[in-house]
Amino acid sequence: MENFYGQLINLFAALLLLIAFGMLSQRRVLSLINLFAMQGLVLSVSTMFVAYTSHQHHLYYSAALTLVLKVLILPWILHRLIRKLNVKWDVETLINIPTTMLVGIALVVFAFNLAAPISLMAGTITKSSLGIAMASVLLSFLMMITRSKAVPQVIGFLAMENGLFFAATSATYGMPMVVELGIALDVLVGMFILGIFFFQIRETFDSLDLKHMEKLKED
Amino acid sequence: MNISGILLQLFQNTLVVLVAPLLLGWVNQCRAWLQNRTGPGILRPYLNLFKLFQKDAVLAHNASPLFRFHPYILFACMWLAASLVPVIATDLPLSPAVDVIVLVGIFALARVFISLAAMDIGTSFGTLGARREMLVGFLAEPALLMVFFTAAAISHSTSLSTIVETLAHKQFVLHPSLAFAAIAFIMVLLAENARIPVDNPSTHLELTMIHEAMILEYSARHLALIEWASALKLLAFSTIGIAVFLPWGIAEAGNWGAIPLALVALFLKLAAAGAGLALLETVSAKMRIFRVPEFMGTAFLLAVLGLLVHFLHGS
């Protein structure tokens, strides 16, 4: 039974990684947000399973927190934003997806190797998924690098947050509650501030394209 | 210092002052003979001085005190230089006060003063002369010093008396280094005393004049003093040359019997030197002013070479 749940969680972990790749290659903002929401869902479900198997009750809270924050609130805010800013349909041209993919795979390999020794010493049933967590963090990082518009970059940032959260649960059955709450608060506030930003940027440059923001440099 | 020393010193002081114009006259006379002229006579310089002392002095309007004061300083310096060189005896009581370096220093002092005096009136010729004098001087001075250093290195001393003592009365050694030094010294002597080929003492209104250009504004007593001073300078240089390069005959310390002999020797040597100088002046032509640095530079290099040769022989 135990290891069935274990496999289940690993499955979710794999899903998480899959979604991360999906985001890496996704062109359209709207579907990017949906993917992000999906990732949040997967995250909370897997957290729930972990909570159930490891009888760590505070994990239920954090699962719920994730659900509320990352599946409902943030995507909702993002949806509103893109509707308001009416960038709903805008598509950005990614440089050469296959290359990005290859780099991503390389990152995954790197992350797994890095995580392997640590996973061995992890006492949790989710040990193997630490590598996946690290991989998804790096992938979101890569995504932020490749995106040329503001909103997708922010989504990448939030996705990184997801990866971190997953790492926390998988490696250590979650951080102490105070910290979890603090982190959640930060993410929320950060999201609001970003929202304010989008509008400011929009009204200053009347576009969310980051290429307008390359003035400050050494020349 | 004993009484005899003082007497000897006073004697030499008076002697050089009186003899200096004679040497000048002798040189000019020899030149005249060599150029098949009947010269002005050996005593001409004395008559010149006498004449100048008769005349009224004329002073330019913007002459400063320095201008009027300078001839006396010049005269005093040259007199001092001439009277401290051991010409007849080596134990002059005052000679320890001055060694060769100081001697060069005194000549430099005189030169600086004469240049300043020349610039004082602010005429074109005056400043021109001053500039050229300094140009000659800054090369002649080190050359002269190097000559002295060669002699000093041989005798391990910079005091003239000791140099003479060593060269004249110690064992007789041929010093090749002194040969270089001697040539350099003669070149310096020509330059320092405003002689051909560097300068022509017997003319004004030559655009290449040096010494004469500086004293154009002087007249009467000042001019007389300056002329006398340059005569003294010539004497001083000749005696120095004699003391360093042919010191034989100069009386040793305390050896009173030798003094008359030394006196005779001195006059003979001076006569020879004067004749030689006249000969040199006659055979050589006046050179362009821009060649002078090369000439002096050669002298300087020769002197240094002499010193090097000396160290090479490692004595």
Add this chain to the structure above:
Amino acid sequence: MEILWILAIPLIGGLLLALFGCQRFAPELNSAMSFGTFLASAFLTVRVITDGPMTALNEQFFVDSFNVFLVALTAFVAFTTSLFSRPYMRIEQHHGKLSINMLRLYHSMYQLFTFTMLLALLTNNLGIMWVAMEAATLTTVLLVSLYRTPASLEAAWKYFILCGVGIAQALFGTILVYFAAEKVLGAGGTALLWTHLDVVKTQLEPTVLSLAFVFLLVGYGTKVGLAPLHNWLPDAHAEGPTPVSAVLSGLLLNVALYAVVRSKVLVDGALGSHLAGNLMMGFGLLSVVMAAFFLSRQKDVKRMFAYSSIEHMGLMTFAFGMGGPVATFAGMLHMTVHSLTKSAIFFAVGHAAQQTGTQLMERIRGLIKTSPTIGWGLAIGTLAILGMPPFGVFASEFMIITTAMHSYPWTTPFLLAALGVAFAAIFGRMQTMVFGETTEQPLPHPPALVPVFVHLGLVLLLGLYIPPYLADWYRQAAALIG
């Protein structure tokens, strides 16, 4: 008890100013709050110096002589900066650069920012420390974009994204630390408490901690402004309002460095090697050299001094990386004098820029003629920051460099060359700004330059004479973090 006061006063102040920020007395209230914080921190300092380290609220908060010194410094500079910002912001408003609402935002955010920094310093919980650091970013990011100019928006965006991403790495590092600590201390609250971790640091799993340190260094290092993670720093400093630049450069960087140093202690304890120290030294050296060369290309005065901050943070990182009593002592001394000097410089620069209406250095001329206080403040401050004796910066640099000569001789040529280049760059520009002819008008409000000269006076004092109790205090702290 004082700890609560220290944290409560700015928090309350933030809320109050959010409500009454539009009133005329807002600036005074701001200063008053900061002064309260400063008083509380002073009391705390006295107690810690007398009674030694202590913890509060079942170990959630923790003070030892290391962080209490930073607390005192932070509170003090925050206070003086609030004094400076009062006339400065009035003049900005007078120039029509700021609306009253922006001022409200500014004042309340200023207090909250102070709060977050103090929280980060005082908390015993590495997680909370992370939260506070992130919060510090959040509170300042809107201040950077306060003027709503394109440049300021760009700067703020970069600041936010780069620091956010960096901080995220730090979180990963924290998780790893927790993961390692959990093995020893068991799951739950205590496993993130610095006091406990410090006790058991030798039993922590080395491989994990080395990985963790990499993440922590990259994360907090971004905030410290270590090259090549520094890119947000010059933009943010140049575009934000000057008081913000002053506290960013004078305080926030210190706090971030504090976090790095804390983690270094753990990691070196666990590894038993000098890995963390070496990494820090590497980053420090790189930052010093790169900053020095950046300096010589600057046109914007605040940007230039931002780079100089990078240089000095690099120097401190280098010092803490070297470790050992003298270097650590020097590092802390350098923290102190750098905060004081740099904030003083920013005060002077701010007024200079207001007076000439530009931050471009070739347009600023002859400050000594128009307003001697600003001119001399800038001149003396610059000379101080350039490490000219008899100012305190020289004292610390002397100790750092001599220690480096002693234990890592090969680094000294780089350091000294960098210092020389920096000197040429900064000094040359300072001279043209301070000296010469000018046609500028004096300011509408009298500038507040008391803080400038108070700071510089302290720096001068520290250069000539370090009071024994201060020395002992630093020594204790140095002993703590070795």
Add this chain to the structure above:
Amino acid sequence: MIFVSTLLPIDVALGVIVYWLLLAFAGLLLQNTRTITRVIFPAGAAGALVLAAAALSGLGGPANVAVLPLGLPDLPFHLRMDSLSAFFMLLLGAASIGISLYSAGYFRDYEGNELGLLCFEYHIFLAAMALVFLADDAYLFMVAWEAMALSSYFLVTTDHVVPEIRRAGFLYLLIAHVGAIAILMCFGVMQGGHGDYTFATMRNAHLNELWASVTFLLALFGFGAKAGIVPLHVWLPEAHPAAPSPVSAMMSGIMLKTAIYGILRVTFDLIDVQLWWWGVLALTLGLITALFGVIFAAVQTDMKRLLAYSSIENIGIILVGIGLAITFHVFRKDAVAALALTATLYHALNHAFMKGLLFLGTGSVLHATGERKLGKLGGLIHPMPKLALLVLVGALAIAGLPPLNGFVSEWLILQAFLLSPGLPHSYLNMLIPIAAAALVLASALAGYVMVKFYGVIFLGQPREGKFEDAHDIGIWERIGLGWLALGCILLGVFPVFVILLIDPVTQLMVGHTLGGSAAQTGWLWLTPLEPGRASYSPLILFLIVIVGVIFTMLAVKKFYHGRLRHGPAWDCGFPEQTARMQDTAEGFGQPIRQIFEPFFGVTRIVPTPFDKHPHYRGESRDRIWDYAYLPIASVTEKLSALIGRLQHGRIHIYLLYSFLTLLALLAFVR
């Protein structure tokens, strides 16, 4: 000297330093021209007098030590006053008496606030220099050293409205700072690993030859930057003209000597081994510096630049002395080493007086005529006879003419050269005479330079405009200049006493003294080693010249009728004479420029025959700029351009940096 018996010289010195600091702040607060000039500067001079007295009593006494509870916690301020520092403090005190008194008159028409600041910096400068001599640990030394640099920088940029002056100040402080860095490294090497930075431990630390050489080279570089040794001299001719004249006098006369002090301190006191090639290096550098300086001085057209280059020359001469001393000391010829060292210190002392006198003189000229260009001056001996007389003393002294002081020290150095042979290296024996020749050439050129300086400024006729309104110097200036001139004469006429003063220093440095032999035939005769070898009696010389002059005058007065007419200048009957027909400064320097053409980057503007207003200009630039400094600057420029590219502006690139850093580090620790 009662007070000396009761308290140690070092205490008095410290007291004077504190007193100067107080004066500085008093000046800053008062800001009242009258009070500052009439009270504070004379008070400063009094302090200098006390300092000189204390130093005098400290010379030869035991080294006394003090520790102030200031500075770094584990490195408090150590102070120590041994004979070396005492000697240099004597130099500082004695020279600054004159300069301060002069300043009391010179600054009389500055505005109060400006003067207050200036007075502040001036006295800080004095105190800092004194502290440099007292410092006995690296930290205090650096603090004093840089405080000295800073205060002098602000003094140089007093008139900061002029861009050239700002540039000069920048160049000065930059080079000073680079030098300071080198000095710091030098100390770092010397403490040899046991992180204690007191000089005491450095004395005890033993360095192997390699590290000792590194130390020496660093010291030579660091202190050379301050002293103006070629090729680090470039700041000197810029900064000295820029500063107000008393400041120039202070910098050139005294501050340069702090660098000499540093070199001596490090080489002979702090390092325990010396190598012979150090001496050769110093000797060569010194000769190059001396020749370079004097050659450039000869072609200058600005009187203060001329003096600045002449300072470079004198520093070169001093360095030659140091080089000789090192060489002889290494080869255990300590008697000769003592001779060379004595000559060095003597020359340092002389230069303080001569150069102070000359710079102050230029100050008065500037004040009276408002003109610094030699090409416009002339004939000032008529409106300002007193100044002319005093400056003449300085000019003759620095030209190295007997019986003044400049001659004595050069005479001693030449004696050291002459007594050199017998060194084990044949090359050295070859080098020494050549070096002597070069040195003599330099000092002869110095005569040329001084004739130009004095003749063009004071003699002849004003070249442009007239200077009727040029007022002669006031009482304070007269006192100040008079003091320095008196110093030049006394130092020249009574060398034996000076040498007896220097003895304890040479004893300390090379363990041998000169005084015993120098004074063996009484104070009247200066005999370096033995009477037979060389002797010199300036006093007798002086008296003879005086007597000769007086005698001649009396004789002429007696026998000459004394008729005297005044008329226009004759000048070979040249029709019309204008003042512009005199040599300009360029003209006077022209032969030198022609002979030493390769040294200069010469730019000439020669008029064509058809010019309505023919205008000739000749400018001689310093080649070292192009060869040494500009390349460095451009390299730095390129590097920073290269690194500047990193700051690219695209946030993605920045993210990429962090990303790569992260991956690299992960790979590294893994």
